[in-house]
Amino acid sequence: MELSVVDLSRLQFAMTALYHFLFVPLTIGLSILLATMETVYVMTGREIWKRMVKFWGTLFGINFVLGVATGLTMEFQFGMNWAYFSQYVGDVFGAPLAIEGLMAFFMEATFVGLFFFGWDKLSRRQHLAATWAVAIATNFSALWILIANGWMQNPIGAEFNPDTMRMEVSSFFDVLFNPVAQAKFVHTVSAGYVTAALFMLGISAWYMLQGRHLQIAKRSMTIASAFGFASALSVVVLGDESGYEANLNQKMKLATIEAMWHTEPAPAAFNVVAWPDMENRENIFAIEVPYVMGLIATRSLDTIIPGIHELVDRSKDRIRQGAIAWDALQKIRENPDTVSEEVRETFRYNANSLGYAYLLLPYTDNPMEATTEQIDEAAWSTVPNVFPMFYAFRIMVACGFFFILLTSVFFYYSSSGKLDVLREKRRWLLHVAVWSIPLPWVACEMGWFVAEYGRQPWIIESMLPTSAGVSSLSVAEVLFTLAGFVLLYSTLLVIEVTLMIKYIRIGPDDDEAAETPPPASVRPVSGTVPVPAE
Amino acid sequence: MILYEMIDYSTLKVIWWVLLGVLLIAFAVTDGFDMGVGALLPFIAETDIERRVVINTIGATWEGNQVWFILGGGAIFAAWPPLYAISFSGFYLAMFVVLAAMILRPVAFKYRSKNPDPSWRSSWDWALFIGSFVPALVFGVAVGNVMLGVPYSLDNDLRMTYEGSFFGLFSPFSLLCGLLSVSMLVMHGAVWLVMRASGEIARRARKYGTIAALFAILLFALGGYLVASGYVDGFRITSEVDPNMQANPLAKQAVIEDGAWMINYATYPWLWLVPGLGFLGLFGTLVLLQTRLELLIFVFSKWAIVGIIATVGISMFPFILPSSVQPEASLTVWDASSTHRTLFNMLVVTMIFLPIILVYTAWVYKVLWGKVDEETIERDNHTAY
Numbered sequence: 032m033e034l035s036v037v038d039l040s041r042l043q044f045a046m047t048a049l050y051h052f053l054f055v056p057l058t059i060g061l062s063i064l065l066a067t068m069e070t071v072y073v074m075t076g077r078e079i080w081k082r083m084v085k086f087w088g089t090l091f092g093i094n095f096v097l098g099v100a101t102g103l104t105m106e107f108q109f110g111m112n113w114a115y116f117s118q119y120v121g122d123v124f125g126a127p128l129a130i131e132g133l134m135a136f137f138m139e140a141t142f143v144g145l146f147f148f149g150w151d152k153l154s155r156r157q158h159l160a161a162t163w164a165v166a167i168a169t170n171f172s173a174l175w176i177l178i179a180n181g182w183m184q185n186p187i188g189a190e191f192n193p194d195t196m197r198m199e200v201s202s203f204f205d206v207l208f209n210p211v212a213q214a215k216f217v218h219t220v221s222a223g224y225v226t227a228a229l230f231m232l233g234i235s236a237w238y239m240l241q242g243r244h245l246q247i248a249k250r251s252m253t254i255a256s257a258f259g260f261a262s263a264l265s266v267v268v269l270g271d272e273s274g275y276e277a278n279l280n281q282k283m284k285l286a287t288i289e290a291m292w293h294t295e296p297a298p299a300a301f302n303v304v305a306w307p308d309m310e311n312r313e314n315i316f317a318i319e320v321p322y323v324m325g326l327i328a329t330r331s332l333d334t335i336i337p338g339i340h341e342l343v344d345r346s347k348d349r350i351r352q353g354a355i356a357w358d359a360l361q362k363i364r365e366n367p368d369t370v371s372e373e374v375r376e377t378f379r380y381n382a383n384s385l386g387y388a389y390l391l392l393p394y395t396d397n398p399m400e401a402t403t404e405q406i407d408e409a410a411w412s413t414v415p416n417v418f419p420m421f422y423a424f425r426i427m428v429a430c431g432f433f434f435i436l437l438t439s440v441f442f443y444y445s446s447s448g449k450l451d452v453l454r455e456k457r458r459w460l461l462h463v464a465v466w467s468i469p470l471p472w473v474a475c476e477m478g479w480f481v482a483e484y485g486r487q488p489w490i491i492e493s494m495l496p497t498s499a500g501v502s503s504l505s506v507a508e509v510l511f512t513l514a515g516f517v518l519l520y521s522t523l524l525v526i527e528v529t530l531m532i533k534y535i536r537i538g539p540d541d542d543e544a545a546e547t548p549p550p551a552s553v554r555p556v557s558g559t560v561p562v563p564a565e
Numbered sequence: 566m567i568l569y570e571m572i573d574y575s576t577l578k579v580i581w582w583v584l585l586g587v588l589l590i591a592f593a594v595t596d597g598f599d600m601g602v603g604a605l606l607p608f609i610a611e612t613d614i615e616r617r618v619v620i621n622t623i624g625a626t627w628e629g630n631q632v633w634f635i636l637g638g639g640a641i642f643a644a645w646p647p648l649y650a651i652s653f654s655g656f657y658l659a660m661f662v663v664l665a666a667m668i669l670r671p672v673a674f675k676y677r678s679k680n681p682d683p684s685w686r687s688s689w690d691w692a693l694f695i696g697s698f699v700p701a702l703v704f705g706v707a708v709g710n711v712m713l714g715v716p717y718s719l720d721n722d723l724r725m726t727y728e729g730s731f732f733g734l735f736s737p738f739s740l741l742c743g744l745l746s747v748s749m750l751v752m753h754g755a756v757w758l759v760m761r762a763s764g765e766i767a768r769r770a771r772k773y774g775t776i777a778a779l780f781a782i783l784l785f786a787l788g789g790y791l792v793a794s795g796y797v798d799g800f801r802i803t804s805e806v807d808p809n810m811q812a813n814p815l816a817k818q819a820v821i822e823d824g825a826w827m828i829n830y831a832t833y834p835w836l837w838l839v840p841g842l843g844f845l846g847l848f849g850t851l852v853l854l855q856t857r858l859e860l861l862i863f864v865f866s867k868w869a870i871v872g873i874i875a876t877v878g879i880s881m882f883p884f885i886l887p888s889s890v891q892p893e894a895s896l897t898v899w900d901a902s903s904t905h906r907t908l909f910n911m912l913v914v915t916m917i918f919l920p921i922i923l924v925y926t927a928w929v930y931k932v933l934w935g936k937v938d939e940e941t942i943e944r945d946n947h948t949a950y
Contacts, residue, residue: 093679096671099628104664106638110653111660115724117653121646122903126911129639132632133918141629141922141929148625148948152932164925195812196723197646199904364721502654503726512661519665523672530679 037498039509040112043516045483047104049476050520054098056475059173059220060227061091062166064258065146066159073159083247084162085150086539087231092147093530097523099140104516112509116490116500122199123189123206124179131175138168173223174216181212184482185280186491191382193363193375198494211280214272215482221266222478225434226471228259229464232441234535236464239454247539249450256441263434270431270478271327281492283413284485286339287420289324290314294338298325307417312340339414346387346410349493353388354398356381386494393498415487423477423484430474437467569909575808575899577908581644582885582898584915586878588640592633593750593870599627601754601777603670603697604747607690609758609769613683614939616690617949622761622937624674624950629926631670643911647814647901648886651725655717656707658731663700670696678950698747705746708877709739712797712826714889719815728890738788738797745784749870752777752850756866760859763938771854774862778851785843785873792826792880799825799880800887806899814900819892826880836879843872 034042065084072080106128109117117124145153145161153161182189188205189198200206232255238248285291290307291299292314301323306315328336337345359378363370390409391398401409440460444453453460490497572580602623610616642649653660669692677689713736716729755774759767791797804818830836846869853862881887883898902908935941942949 092675096675099631100668100671103635103667106635107653107660107664110638110642110649111657112654114650114654117642117650118647118723118725121642121649122907125639125641125643125646125649125903126907126914129636129643129911130914130918132636132639133914133922136635137629137632137918137922138925140632141626141926144625144628145929145932148933150948151945192811197812200907200910203906203910502650502657503724504654504657508657512658515661515665519668523668526672526676530676533679 034506034510036504036506036509037501039506039513040501040504041497043509043513044108044112046513047101047108047516047520048483049479050524051098051101051105052475052479053472053524054094054101055173056219056223056226056471057094057230058091058098059169059223060225060262061087061094061230062162062169063224064227064231064254065091066162066166067254067258069159069162073155079246079250082539083251086247087251088146089534090230090531093527093534095143097527100523101520102136112502112504113490113500114502116495118197119495119500120186120189120198120491122197123182123186126200126203127175127179127182127206131172131179135168135172135175139165139172142168170220173220177216177219178207178209178212180482181209181215182206183491184215184486185209185211186494191385191494193360193378193382194367196364198491211273214269214275218266218269218273218478221262221269222471222475224262225259225266225438226475228255228262228438229434229467229471231255232259232438233465233468236461237535238538239450240458240461240465242454244538249445252441252450253445256438256445259434259438260442263431263438267428267431267435270428275328275330281486282337283339283342283415284420284481285328286337286342287415287417287485288424288481290317290417290421291324291336291338292340294335294341297333297335298322298329298331299336300324301327302421305421307421309416309418339417343410343414346390346413347406349384349387350390350398350401350406350409352381353384353386354391354401356383356385357388358399360385384493386489386491386496389496389499390488412488415484420481420485423480427474427477427481430470430477433467433470434474437464569906572909572912573809574905574908577905577912578808578898578902580912581902581908582878582882584912585637585641585644585885586875588633588637590871590874592630592637593874594753594867595630595633596627597701597750597870598753598757599623599630600697600701601750601752602757603693603754604701604751605754605758605770605773606697607694609755609773610766613686614942615766616686617678617942618762618766618937618939619758620674620677620693620950621942622758625933626930627674628671629929631667634667640911640915644903644908645885645896645901646903647723647812647896651715651717651727651896652707652711652886654725655715655727655729656710656734657727659703659707659734663703666696666699666703668696669693674950701747701750702743705743706734706739708746709736709742710734711886712742712792712877712881713738714798714800714821714887714892714895716890717888717894718891719888719894721815723814738791741784741788741791745781745788745873748777748780748784749873752781752847753866753870756850756854756862759854760863761937763936774854775851778847778854781869781873782844782847782851785840785847789840789876793824795823797826798823799827800884800892800895801825801828802883802897806897808899810899812900812902812904814894814896816900817893817897819887819895821887821889821892829879829882839872839879840876841872843869843876846870846872 065088068080068087069084072084142161142164145158146165149158149161186198187209188200188202190201191197192199231251235248235252235255238244239252290302290305292312300319300321302314302317302319305317308315325332325334325336356378359374359381362374363378388398390412391401391405394405394408395401441464444450486492488496488498490500602619606616606619610619638649673689673692673696677686680686716733717725717727719725752774755770755777758770759774762770792799798821800819801822802817802819806817810816846865846867849865850862850869853865884895885898885901886896888894
């Protein structure tokens with residue numbers, strides 16, 4: 032298979048972004064958990080909570096630096112690999128990235144130094160403030176990045192200007208309060224919270240299985256299961272909100288997630304299992320649950336969800352309309368000062384579909400002269416491969432429900448003070464918790480795959496195809512950097528995981544003797560959840 | 566809402582040109598000494614404890630400093646989209662080299678101390694060196710190339726084609742700029758070590774700082790001579806330009822011309838104060854390095870960086886990215902910015918958050934201030950890098 036600059040650039044972006052997101056969710060969630068534990072420390076004055084903060088803080092640090100390191104690539108590779116995209120949307124898309132730096136990342140990176148080095152130089156309250164600053168800034172950072180990403184999924188508050196050849200902001204407010212961005216933000220940070228909670232839960236379970244660091248493990252488990260349970264619920268509920276928003280503006284994404292080739296009478300059925308066949312454009316088989324899909328996606332009994340075939344037909348209309356806009360645009364570009372108002376009016380009227388004309392450019396130089404076959408091909412290029420969409424989504428959702436189950440079980444044992452029962456009689460549950468540590472990462476990466484692959488071929492939904500956004504680079508250049516990133520990132524990942532395991536094995540700096548609790552006073556969290564003494 | 570019309574579009578463009586300079590200078594002044602320290606690390610410190618002293622003078626604060634770089638990227642994207650698009654895709658491989666080197670830095674700081682094995686530590690020391698030296702060099706080379714003009718062209722849809730190669734970036738003049746950048750930042754890092762370390766390390770830092778300052782003076786003077794003598798051609802706009810125009814880099818005429826980078830000095834002779842400030846800072850640093858006035862050396866070293874970077878900016882004004890193969894496609898302050906509305910919105914956001922950033926950064930530095938030596942490292946053995 033011959034790979035083009037577009038393919039390689041996409042591969043590189045996917046690789047660097049997915050890799051970056053190995054570290055981000057843990058940072059997002061663990062920062063909040065650290066701040067919570069330190070709050071307990073400052074409120075109760077019990078040293079054990081400080082040791083917990085320091086221990087989980089060490090793991091946080093090992094993870095954090097790789098998030099920072101790989102984030103550097105993210106900030107610059109839009110310009111490096113997607114130059115035309117950058118010029119096309121910088122007026123809108125650049126702002127949230129810049130604000131992220133100003134408002135969030137600066138605070139995060141500055142206070143993280145105090146978190147690690149300020150223990151002896153600050154009062155307890157000051158240090159706590161620094162920790163909260165890191166946690167809040169980290170979450171704000173996610174907000175701005177998702178505002179940027181949300182705009183690519185749902186480009187509102189902006190218009191294309193033929194004189195500058197780019198999208199320009201018409202309402203900053205709409206960009207900021209984009210409902211897609213808001214839904215994505217809460218869904219994504221919740222996923223981060225779940226990731227951190229399961230990380231903490233799994234490692235604590237491992238200590239309990241080994242009979243080590245029990246005091247710290249039990250407290251950590253209590254916090255992680257409560258926090259994890261709440262987050263797992265919210266990630267699923269808010270994920271549903273994302274699905275609802277997707278139905279409003281990215282119908283193709285929804286149709287491919289559900290492998291729904293044909294429009295069905297409302298409310299549509301939900302495919303639990305299916306074997307989508309891209310060649311023949313239908314499912315070879317499917318197991319359906321009636322009505323469920325329609326209810327989830329439209330929250331009504333009578334709204335029809337369009338299937339893939341119908342959406343492709345709609346694309347054909349928009350491609351034809353886009354070709355008219357494209358033609359008018361060429362005239363405006365040739366004589367911007369003298370072109371007739373009529374041409375500008377034609378452009379304005381059809382500008383909404385301009386992006387669809389670009390879909391024809393791989394097949395013809397002049398969209399106005401496209402044949403029916405070419406339009407057909409271009410329209411079908413709006414359909415991402417259904418098979419990976421269908422299954423990536425189901426893996427993510429299955430993980431989500433499993434997290435609710437797992438955290439609720441542990442929440443039950445910790446809130447009823449039965450964590451020792453786990454250690455004595457239900458060791459298999461602890462094993463499950465340990466082996467579940469990687470699952471949130473699987474779910475996160477699947478989620479991003481669905482979100483990003485699912486909006487292909489668009490880099491800006493319905494406005495600019497990915498293939499048009501690419502830089503003028505050579506295959507060799509992109510191949511070289513792709514290989515370089517793979518090599519560098521793989522090396523760093525091996526080192527990171529090795530260090531992580533090493534520090535988990537070493538465990539918290541506890542001195543078990545000092546940890547033996549004074550009778551009847553071991554009260555984790557707010558004091559309402561008693562944990563029996565050893 | 567037409568709030569943004571409170572400030573003229575052309576005024577906003579100039580404000581954002583200044584802010585771009587402020588960000589780059591803030592990056593060079595703050596992360597600059599981190600890079601200088603990193604570049605000096607393998608030479609200025611021999612034993613492990615010495616290296617830990619050097620690393621811990623910047624260990625807790627370097628991360629915040631690096632954000633100026635990231636913020637610079639974001640701000641260029643938001644305020645000068647074509648600049649972001651053309652420079653980073655044009656300098657594609659150079660950017661990759663910079664990123665790969667800079668990726669090593671956070672990891673090296675954090676992971677070095679996680680294992681006492683000497684070969685582990687020495688590897689990370691070299692990673693820190695690469696992560697500091699390489700970006701310092703490449704940034705300078707990039708600035709040199711910007712002054713020479715970058716070989717790109719724009720078609721009617723503003724799609725850019727780059728006609729240069731990676732090795733084409735290394736011309737005598739751009740290498741000179743790269744070396745100037747390295748000497749300037751090594752000097753700055755050495756001055757930082759004089760201030761934050763003591764004993765033998767501070768003594769060596771004075772020595773390296775003096776050498777670096779001498780090199781910087783020489784290279785800055787030589788670079789200035791090459792530009793003034795016409796060895797380096799400048800660019801000039803030859804058509805009428807409306808400063809309030811919509812962004813369109815193709816709407817003007819421009820030429821490459823001998824000595825065009827000196828026009829602004831001829832028009833406004835007081836601008837000579839800017840390179841003058843660079844020299845004053847460099848000479849001041851050189852002289853003061855032989856004294857005990859540690860804080861004052863740092864002040865001069867900072868002003869040297871401000872003067873040198875600002876010299877580049879004002880020599881080129883209004884150009885920000887000239888094209889050597891299609892001069893009329895050069896990016897200038899007037900034709901390469903975001904919209905009036907975006908520039909205004911971003912200015913408001915910046916005016917709110919920049920002061921806040923400065924306040925908490927100053928506070929964090931104050932909390933973590935103090936000399937670092939072998940005793941403090943041993944006392945904080947557990948938390949120090």
